[in-house]
Amino acid sequence: MKALAITWVNVKRLVRDPSTIFFVFIFPMLLILVLGASFGGGFQPQVAVLNEGGGPFAQELVDEMADSEDFDTISYDDRDALLEDVERGVANMGVVVPGDYDERLQSGAVAQVEFVGRLDQSVVQYRSTIEAIVADQSAVFRAARLVEEQGLAGFDDAVASAQLAATSTPRTVVARESTGESVFGEDLGQFDLGAPANLILFVFLTSLAGSAALINTRRLGVSRRMVSTPTSIGQILLGETGGRFAIAMIQGLFIMVGAAVAFQVRWGNLAASSVLLILLALVGAGAGMLMGAIFDNDEQAGSMGVFIGLGLAALGGCMVPLEIFPDTMVKIAHVTPHAWALDGFAELIRRSGTIGDILVEIVVLAAFAVALLALGTWRLRAKLTH
Amino acid sequence: MRAAFVIAAKDLSQRIRDRSAILLGLVAPLGLAFIFSAIIPDTTGSFDVSLAYVDQDRGEISSGFINGVLPDVAADELATVESYTDLDTAMVDVESGTTHALYVFPEGFTDGVLAGDGGSVRLVGNVDHSISTQIADAILSGYLAEIDAVGISVDAAMRNGAQDPTALVVAAAQSPDVVVLVDTEAANRELDATTFFSAGMAVFFLFFTVQFGVSSLLEERFYGTLPRLLGAPISRWSILGGKATTSFILGLTSMVVLAVATTLLIGAEWGNPVGVAILMISGVLAAIGIMAVVAVVSKTPEQAANWQSIVAVLLGLLGGTFFPLSQAPPALAFFSKLTPHAWFLQGLGDLSAGDGLSVVVIPALAMLTFFVVTVAIAVLAGRGKVLAP
Numbered sequence: 001m002k003a004l005a006i007t008w009v010n011v012k013r014l015v016r017d018p019s020t021i022f023f024v025f026i027f028p029m030l031l032i033l034v035l036g037a038s039f040g041g042g043f044q045p046q047v048a049v050l051n052e053g054g055g056p057f058a059q060e061l062v063d064e065m066a067d068s069e070d071f072d073t074i075s076y077d078d079r080d081a082l083l084e085d086v087e088r089g090v091a092n093m094g095v096v097v098p099g100d101y102d103e104r105l106q107s108g109a110v111a112q113v114e115f116v117g118r119l120d121q122s123v124v125q126y127r128s129t130i131e132a133i134v135a136d137q138s139a140v141f142r143a144a145r146l147v148e149e150q151g152l153a154g155f156d157d158a159v160a161s162a163q164l165a166a167t168s169t170p171r172t173v174v175a176r177e178s179t180g181e182s183v184f185g186e187d188l189g190q191f192d193l194g195a196p197a198n199l200i201l202f203v204f205l206t207s208l209a210g211s212a213a214l215i216n217t218r219r220l221g222v223s224r225r226m227v228s229t230p231t232s233i234g235q236i237l238l239g240e241t242g243g244r245f246a247i248a249m250i251q252g253l254f255i256m257v258g259a260a261v262a263f264q265v266r267w268g269n270l271a272a273s274s275v276l277l278i279l280l281a282l283v284g285a286g287a288g289m290l291m292g293a294i295f296d297n298d299e300q301a302g303s304m305g306v307f308i309g310l311g312l313a314a315l316g317g318c319m320v321p322l323e324i325f326p327d328t329m330v331k332i333a334h335v336t337p338h339a340w341a342l343d344g345f346a347e348l349i350r351r352s353g354t355i356g357d358i359l360v361e362i363v364v365l366a367a368f369a370v371a372l373l374a375l376g377t378w379r380l381r382a383k384l385t386h
Numbered sequence: 387m388r389a390a391f392v393i394a395a396k397d398l399s400q401r402i403r404d405r406s407a408i409l410l411g412l413v414a415p416l417g418l419a420f421i422f423s424a425i426i427p428d429t430t431g432s433f434d435v436s437l438a439y440v441d442q443d444r445g446e447i448s449s450g451f452i453n454g455v456l457p458d459v460a461a462d463e464l465a466t467v468e469s470y471t472d473l474d475t476a477m478v479d480v481e482s483g484t485t486h487a488l489y490v491f492p493e494g495f496t497d498g499v500l501a502g503d504g505g506s507v508r509l510v511g512n513v514d515h516s517i518s519t520q521i522a523d524a525i526l527s528g529y530l531a532e533i534d535a536v537g538i539s540v541d542a543a544m545r546n547g548a549q550d551p552t553a554l555v556v557a558a559a560q561s562p563d564v565v566v567l568v569d570t571e572a573a574n575r576e577l578d579a580t581t582f583f584s585a586g587m588a589v590f591f592l593f594f595t596v597q598f599g600v601s602s603l604l605e606e607r608f609y610g611t612l613p614r615l616l617g618a619p620i621s622r623w624s625i626l627g628g629k630a631t632t633s634f635i636l637g638l639t640s641m642v643v644l645a646v647a648t649t650l651l652i653g654a655e656w657g658n659p660v661g662v663a664i665l666m667i668s669g670v671l672a673a674i675g676i677m678a679v680v681a682v683v684s685k686t687p688e689q690a691a692n693w694q695s696i697v698a699v700l701l702g703l704l705g706g707t708f709f710p711l712s713q714a715p716p717a718l719a720f721f722s723k724l725t726p727h728a729w730f731l732q733g734l735g736d737l738s739a740g741d742g743l744s745v746v747v748i749p750a751l752a753m754l755t756f757f758v759v760t761v762a763i764a765v766l767a768g769r770g771k772v773l774a775p
Contacts, residue, residue, distance in 0.1 A: 061565075
């Protein structure tokens with residue numbers, strides 16, 4: 001009962017502080033939003049397109065590019081802006097259809113299309129996609145010129161018949177199909193990658209930063225006074241642990257429900273994801289207790305908590321997906337509870353797993369929780385009874 | 387003047403002793419830059435594409451591609467190319483991802499095309515290698531377009547009353563390309579991953595580091611030392627100058643140490659030192675100005691610290707210090723420009739293209755504008771309040 005009172009005080013302290021409200025509730029949602037908006041759409045190369053002339057043939061070429069499923073096009077009306085955006089990476093490459101494009105095609109000259117790219121390897125490879133589209137239009141005009149040269153028709157009629165031929169001649173096509181199992185899973189939602197990563201990052205980060213509150217309790221002598229009352233040390237430790245755990249759970253639930261409502265994140269099997277959240281909150285509570293016992297200066301613990309929290313999150317795959325880590329770093333990542341929790345959520349969200357599929361993750365996280373809680377309460381007990 | 391330096395020296399020694407400045411100014415950004423540089427695979431320059439083919443057609447057109455096009459692709463190191471005789475073996479390798487994309491030329495393909503019926507080549511891509519598959523598609527499409535071009539030419543000529551298809555094929559095959567793609571090389575103004583994270587972390591934590599100076603005025607009041615300072619025979623501007631100097635030295639030192647350390651330890655490339663110095667100084671000033679505004683409107687050191695972290699984290703996120711926002715939606719890109727962080731990183735990116743020092747002028751001016759505006763706000767908001775006894 002007394003333990004519950006201590007837990008309740010901890011929660012009340014949290015909600016009275018504007019900055020914790022921001023970091024615990026607002027910031028995680030903001031981050032999920034920004035990450036989802038920037039990267040959630042999957043990767044499509046961006047092609048900056050400038051049509052300087054605007055004649056019908058130039059327009060046709062531009063339309064062909066806009067219809068491509070291999071990249072997205074962004075329209076420009078200024079050459080310098082296009083060049084700058086390619087240089088800055090806003091667009092991966094640029095295509096400029098010069099002003100004299102139609103004129104040259106009509107006069108029998110060779111028309112040029114400008115490809116603006118940075119000399120990175122990847123851009124050289126994208127170039128072939130644009131080249132194939134240009135080759136398509138080139139074919140029509142080659143045919144038209146042949147007709148004209150053979151004295152069979154004038155230019156306009158030749159173009160018309162070449163266009164007709166281009167649509168009616170049976171083509172050689174590339175029939176594209178795909179195989180294999182995607183590491184990210186099929187139909188991954190825009191926020192499905194960012195939401196669990198941020199859930200784990202913030203529950204852990206808040207728990208570590210929350211150790212400052214524990215240190216304050218000790219520094220201001222509140223703990224001493226609690227110990228002097230007829231309250232057993234076990235009750236106090238239980239209450240403090242409960243406080244850390246309750247805060248982690250409140251934040252975790254808020255992020256899970258918030259992401260589900262605001263960003264349509266499906267967390268998968270409810271029982272399994274609840275178990276993961278509870279374990280995560282216990283691991284966080286244990287880590288927070290340990291930090292609160294080790295450090296004696298709340299400011300240091302606060303900064304250190306932020307640093308360790310962000311560092312472990314990055315290492316554990318909460319900032320950059322584990323899937324793109326180099327192989328050795330994937331192994332190192334699994335030193336952190338983050339990586340295990342991420343694996344668990346990935347199984348539930350992307351592969352519709354159930355509790356049976358994440359038993360290993362559950363056992364490992366439970367081990368983390370037990371070890372950290374035991375260590376934390378042992379150290380804190382020593383500090384309080386000293 | 388002398389008094390300002392004495393105050394700054396006292397503040398600095400205090401900060402070094404309590405270690406939190408070192409933690410936030412050096413250890414945290416350096417540690418995170420290390421971690422990021424370890425977990426981000428180095429993609430610059432090497433983008434592996436592994437292609438394979440199975441030729442069941444064994445005709446003129448398939449061999450034209452296999453022997454005429456693919457060897458050039460391999461020679462240019464665009465992709466590695468492997469040959470399979472057995473389709474099932476090849477499919478297993480695509481499925482596992484060892485081969486990214488596989489061309490399958492079916493039996494009778496060449497015959498069909500030559501008979502004017504068209505034809506199709508299977509391209510099987512691994513689901514996680516969509517870019518490789520797309521490249522594979524483009525390489526083959528370019529080749530097939532050439533073949534189609536001949537067919538279209540012949541068809542168009544026949545429609546206009548030509549008589550001899552065989553002669554037309556020869557003429558069509560020899561006709562030159564009408565539209566060609568010419569290259570314009572663009573400079574690279576994006577930072578490589580290691581430099582990006584080093585610079586991003588440095589400027590992100592800069593905003594935490596400078597707060598030690600600007601907020602210490604609140605601490606002086608909190609601990610009752612401010613009235614004593616005010617009672618001393620020194621000008622009030624010396625006190626403010628001393629606090630600003632503390633912030634400036636802490637901020638600039640942490641930036642310089644981080645630049646040197648990341649260059650030596652993880653191979654970050656910050657670029658022209660003079661340009662980097664200009665950007666750093668403007669960045670530190672902008673950070674001081676912004677944090678001073680927050681300090682001025684706060685009542686206690688604790689309140690200031692809380693709001694300063696919120697502002698620093700929000701600006702850092704919007705400024706693209708944790709992940710590049712170059713391809714973010716336009717609205718986000720616009721808000722990004724309202725942070726000194728984005729200008730700092732843009733300045734470094736422009737500098738890395740090697741176009742000389744003039745490229746830092748606009749980013750530096752943008753950051754100095756933040757400084758001037760925020761200092762003006764701080765002075766107006768704090769008049770008669772910050773240094774009241």
